Amino acid sequence: MKIAYLGPQASFTQLAATQIFPNDELVPQSSILDCFNAVKNNGVEKAVVPLENSIEGTVSMTLDYLYDFEVFIETELIMPIAHHLMIHPNNGDFEKIISHPQALAQTFHFRYNNFKDIPSQDFSSTAAAAKLVSENPNEKWAAVANRYSAKLYGLKIIYENIQDFEQNHTKFIVISKNKSALKLPLPKTSEKTSLIITLPEDHAGGLHQVLSVFAWRK
């Protein structure tokens, strides 16, 4: 079976996809939108994308596309996230920090406290940033990425575990056109249903109205 994921190789999403689908063909995509399109156009059967982080909250692109595309969530996986700052081994210092916006946000205080004047730039994934640093030894860039990226792309880790909170977790979801849930070895109490609800009109208290339907029934 073919499974799309937000790549390139060594992204956090690939690590999540490998845990869920250890024996399937994982197909890297350059963006979350490409993952949704790959499912829509039948290029792959399923895709793994990030949904939310315990420090930074929702990955808004994923939420938007869940609404835009006719796909279902088959299962979810919550994975601990540790970030490291890495540079090309030929370089001793750096003048710019590049990474995925979620990773930059999850390391904001570390960067503010230690490298306040060094600009940062958003990139499509942590692994894409690490790959770019490795391919451009003449540029004084550092990437925020995981240990596997440092190893795969031959970078030197100069600061370890730079996430602002030790308890940093990201939830990944598996999307497909199937309505059936994917059975992971989870206890029954972990089973979950996700709903997208739209109201006929926007009005004050709309969300309260929807949630109260569930609250009253406990």
Ligand SMILES: O=C(O)C(=O)C[C@]1(C(=O)O)C=C[C@@H](O)C=C1
């Ligand atoms: O950039 C990556 O490596 C990703 O897989 C994306 C992503 C995200 O979008 O939240 C996944 C986990 C971390 O929270 C940081 C980045």
